[in-house]
């Protein structure tokens with residue numbers, strides 16, 4: 334059992350407060366969906382937890398099994414068991430996917446992984462994600478379609494087996510088939526040792542991954558938490574009803 338505890342997290346970017354007190358506790362075995370309009374700080378939460386230097390924590394805490402994540406460097410956070418699938422995964426020309434993967438595995442596990450064991454694991458993951466067989470030899474995300482990048486993130490997740498993953502809009506840019514592949518692979522990972530935060534704009538991915546909890550983030554804070562019924566409501570009515578229901582005012586901003 335592992336626990337990720339985010340308390341009263343305030344985050345600034347270039348002097349502007351974006352997160353205004355986020356509270357969220359995720360246990361392994363749980364899937365938490367975070368939904369919300371564009372520009373409310375969902376990606377900011379993901380980046381701040383991973384330690385992106387641009388994001389300044391001004392208040393609050395984030396603990397993984399009681400250990401302060403916010404004091405750690407990015408690589409230490411990964412070693413502690415946190416994984417981020419980015420909304421926009423970067424290309425790294427010159428580094429092959431398999432080299433990257435093997436290095437990442439070595440860095441997070443602290444052990445040298447034998448080439449043979451690695452190859453078996455990696456090939457299995459390529460097959461599970463239904464990616465091209467030459468993936469290993471291509472440069473990291475170079476020339477990849479949006480959908481291939483997203484699938485590559487989930488492939489990395491499968492190989493690295495972190496304690497917690499934050500998946501930021503893994504559904505964007507995916508066609509129906511890819512959505513199913515990604516959704517089923519993520520679902521298949523959830524167990525007593527793994528939990529995940531699924532940031533999503535649309536409910537489509539939630540046909541394949543059933544969240545245990547649904548949170549709505551508006552203007553830098555989680556304003557409402559519940560279950561699948563919230564998704565249905567958002568799907569039908571968007572976000573504006575929250576204004577009336579909670580009596581809070583907000584504008585739907587840009588991403």
Ligand SMILES: Nc1ncnc2c1ncn2[C@@H]1O[C@H](COP(=O)(O)OP(=O)(O)O)[C@@H](O)[C@H]1O
Pocket residue numbers: 346347351369370371372373374375376377378387586587588
């Ligand atoms: N790197 C950045 N530099 C400046 N402003 C940013 C940066 N990242 C995000 N923001 C701003 O922070 C707010 C929240 O953005 P983001 O976390 O990406 O929202 P979401 O993921 O919910 O759409 C937006 O107003 C956005 O313009």
Ligand SMILES: [Mg+2]
Pocket residue numbers: 375376377420502588
């Ligand atoms: Mg975002």
